[in-house]
Amino acid sequence: MSTRQPAIIVAGSINMDLVFCVDRFPVPGETVRSRRFVTVPGGKGANQAAAASLAGGSVSMIGRVGNDLFGSACLENLRSKGVDVSGIRIDPDAPTGNAMIAVDAAGQNELIYTPGANGKVIPQDAEQAVDAISRADMVILQFELPMQTVCGVVDLASRLGRKILINPAPAETPSPDLFQKVDYLIPNETEAELLTGINVTDPQSAMHAAEKLLQKGCRHVIVTLGSQGALVHDGTSATHVPARRIEVVDATAAGDTFIGAFSVALAEGKSLVEAARFGCAAATLSVGKLGAQTSIPTRREIESFLKD
Ligand code: RIB
Numbered sequence: 001m002s003t004r005q006p007a008i009i010v011a012g013s014i015n016m017d018l019v020f021c022v023d024r025f026p027v028p029g030e031t032v033r034s035r036r037f038v039t040v041p042g043g044k045g046a047n048q049a050a051a052a053s054l055a056g057g058s059v060s061m062i063g064r065v066g067n068d069l070f071g072s073a074c075l076e077n078l079r080s081k082g083v084d085v086s087g088i089r090i091d092p093d094a095p096t097g098n099a100m101i102a103v104d105a106a107g108q109n110e111l112i113y114t115p116g117a118n119g120k121v122i123p124q125d126a127e128q129a130v131d132a133i134s135r136a137d138m139v140i141l142q143f144e145l146p147m148q149t150v151c152g153v154v155d156l157a158s159r160l161g162r163k164i165l166i167n168p169a170p171a172e173t174p175s176p177d178l179f180q181k182v183d184y185l186i187p188n189e190t191e192a193e194l195l196t197g198i199n200v201t202d203p204q205s206a207m208h209a210a211e212k213l214l215q216k217g218c219r220h221v222i223v224t225l226g227s228q229g230a231l232v233h234d235g236t237s238a239t240h241v242p243a244r245r246i247e248v249v250d251a252t253a254a255g256d257t258f259i260g261a262f263s264v265a266l267a268e269g270k271s272l273v274e275a276a277r278f279g280c281a282a283a284t285l286s287v288g289k290l291g292a293q294t295s296i297p298t299r300r301e302i303e304s305f306l307k308d
Contacts, residue, residue: 006267008052008260009136009162011062011126011153012045013118013144014078014088015097016070017252017292023105034102039070041077042099042292043118044142044169047253051260052140053082055282056299057267060084060132062125062153063145064117070096071117077293087129091117097144107248107287113144113170121145123152134160137267140259142167147174154181163267167259168195180217186262187213188224188255203240206231210238222262222276224255224283232276241276243284244305253292258283261302281305 020034041050045063053059061083065071067090074096078085097116103109126133126149133139139157141150141164150166151174157164158181165184168174171194179185189200192209195216200209206223210233213221223231229243262279270278282302289295297305 005056005058006137006264007135008057008059008138008140008263008267009062009129009133010045010049010052010059010140011121011145012048012140012142013043013097013115014046014063014065014074015043015099015113015118016074017042017099017101019101019103019252019291021103021290025102025104025110038291040291040294041074042253043074043097044144044167044256046074046078047256047292047296048140048142048167048260049083050078050081050293051257051282051296052264053260054296054298055261055264055302057260057264060087060129062087062121062129064089064091064094064121064125066090066094066096066117067092068096070098081293087125087132089125091120094120101252103250103252103290107250109250109252115144118144119146121149123149123156126153126156130156130160133157133162136162138163138165138263140165140167140263142169143172143174144170147172151175151178154178165259165263167255169255176216179213182218184220184222185213185218186222186224186255186259189226192223202228203231207233207238220272224258226251226254229280230258230276232272234272239273241273241280243280246284246288248287250290250295251287253295254283254287256292257286257296260296278302278306
């Protein structure tokens, strides 16, 4: 097993989350009262970068924020979590991305997302970080950047012979040749269903979806299943990794936390299943707290949870 700190690059979104805690979600046309309102740094890319850094990775991020208060708060927060933000550009023309998130009494959420500066990230932003990418153990992307940018960064990382992890979120169908460059595809139930047409509700249906995704060319598929853990498929066999139950406060960023912790564990030399177990522990801990980057556990917290 490697003793070097894994080098992880995340090319992805950076948002400020506007979080409203409600007893239940409003129906169309209805007004409901929020019990609590907080602003929390989020964005799938930034959450994954923070999770990988707190899990022990040496993490650099590529992305954009606006020249505004949300942007500087997001950058400062990433720095405080140990993420190298030198690859993040301040876009002069677009606001920092944001998400309006309602969290209900059961900890489930509903999100509305505005890309803002995330929508301005271009493949050339990554080319400026080519040295860092060429040293990376893992390059992680999601679908909150323009698809053309995702494809451009994947092509660059692939030419440099790097391992590529894609979280196809929010659910969107990419061009079929993207799958062939993906070492680790990590969808949740909804994303797996959009990509395969299979209704994913449990480990069995997740296994069928994973088989279909492997046929498209991905080398490994991990379907995250919320409180049911994750289904890991290495191209030959599938393993269900269960999750421990805890009281759910807010499920926001649980999948992002899984991805950050999983990628570090894998780059350290753990097996796919062990890395998924580490990721599940991190994700489970994250649902016990409100908010995206406010809920991500440290490596010490993950290891002590796994020992309990
Ligand atoms: O995955 C959770 C994230 O999705 C939130 O932090 C929000 O910003 C959206 O990007």
